[in-house]
Amino acid sequence: MNEPVVTAATFTNHPAATNHYNSLPPTVAEFFAGIGLMRMGLERAGWSVEFANDIDPKKWQMYATNYPANHFVLGDIHLIDPATVPTVTLATASFPCTDLSLAGGRAGLAGAQSGAFWGFLNILKGMETRRPPIVLLENVPSFLTSHGGQDFHRAMCALNDLGYAVDAVIIDAAWFVPQSRQRLFVIAVQQELPIEVKTDTFLSKLRPKALTSFISSHLDINWRLRVLPELPSGSATLDEILEDLPANASEWWDEKRSMYLLSQMSDRHREVAEKMIANDKLSYGTVFRRTRNGVYVAELRSDGIAGCLRTPKGGSSQQILIKAGFGTVSVRNLTPRECARLMGAEEYVIDVPRNQALFGFGDAVCVPVVEWISRNYLMPLLVEMNDG
Known part of the structure; x- marks a missing residue:
């Protein structure tokens, strides 16, 4: 029987877990594994990846350079037999954001790419009694608002139907690295587990108004919100x-x-650039070219934080660095190594062509964000399960 619907005033103590959940190891099956940054963040916190899947051979090439790939299944998630997925404690899914993002075609979870989420759900369903007790989803914040919130609602209800209660947070990579990169994370937990629930922690850096408004207006979803510590201050600079x-x-x-490039800036952005150039110290900014009213416009960011890394599908997706001061300006694209650092993956081995590397990092997760979630949410859950 499902637990009662959680409201803002509810605190729930759950019954003891069954023996099925005793002595759970920190093991992971990662779907939409990409180049392995989800794995890097989890491993830093003590998890062990037992299975990985992605459809992109170029991402697999980068993954295989950095990790043992004997457990990696290259191919369409819809074709994976759930029986071939090992029994693990955690399943992760960083499914494609293309149809959910503001820059995409807005097809949502009905889209050819973001719709791969349902392939992941089918695997969980097919695992039946071996279903992982914890699930971690990652995607763009517009997942929350896609089709007026209907896509997110359907996804959360689908997890509920498989026996999971859900929580969600939005974390900006800028709290860990000098990159503005907001991402929505959903943590789903088997409902019968003895996990503390407290929902008077609504509005916060982790659960901003857009998210808390969704939660409070969709109490048909089985929520299980968790008290979490404060995020880092985000003091790193470009x-x-x-x-x-x-x-x-x-x-x-x-x-x-x-x-x-300077000539493509608006008067406001050009003025900022000119002040950087005239300054008696060096400073740095990043630029994206965007299409405004059919015209390419260069937009400068000068607060010491890079814009969100993207996949380089065109010239406008390439992030540009400006180094200015003492009456001079120098311009270039960010390098693959710099992109690795912006994702918190300084030690990542890069032995592929530049665009392939940029695509991999632009489509990945920020490592210290995943590590923070693991240390402050997933690992405490595991301890509680094993103590239950």
Whole structure:
């Protein structure tokens, strides 16, 4: 029988777990594994990946360079037999955001790519009594609002139908690394587990108004919210992750190309750039080219935080670095190593072409965010389960 619907005033103590959940190991099956950054964050916190799947051979190539790939299944998630997935404690799914993102076609979970979420749900369903007691989903915040919230509602109800109660948080990578990258994380837990529930922790950095409003207006969903510690302060700055490239390095643009970029800025952004150039110290900013009213416009960010890394599907997706001061300006694209650092993956081995690396990092999860979730949410859950 399902537990009562959780409201803002409810505190629930759950009955003791069955023997099925005793002595659970920190094992993981990761779906939509990408280049392995979810794995990196989990392993830093003590988890062990027993199974991985992704459909992209280029991402698998990067993954296999950094991790043993004997447990990696390359292929369509819809074709995976649930019986071949090992019994694990945690299943993760960083399913495609293309149809959910603001830049996508807004097809939502009915889309060809983001709809792969249902392939993941079918695997959980097919695992039956071996279903992982914990599930972690990751996607863009617009998952919450896709189709007026209907997609997120359907997804949460589908998890409820499989026996999971759900929680959700929104975390910006900028609290850990100098990159603005908000992501929505859903943590789902088997309902009969003896896990503390407290929902008077609504509005916070982790659960901003858009999320708490959704929760409070969808109490037909079986929520299980958890008290969490404060997030880090986010003191890292862009200059800390930059490679020290000499002035004559081929990565730096020539003067004509650099000046053309400045000419694409609006008056407001150009004024900021000119102040950076005139300053008597070096400072750094990042630029994205965006289409505004059919025209490419260069938009400058100068607060010491990079914009959200993207997959380089076109010139406008490439993030550009500006180094300015003492009357000079230098311009280049961010390097793959800098992108790795912006994702908290300094030690990641990169041995593939530049665009392949940028695509991999632009489509990945921020490692210290995953590590924080693991240390402050997933591992405490595991301890409670094993003590239950």
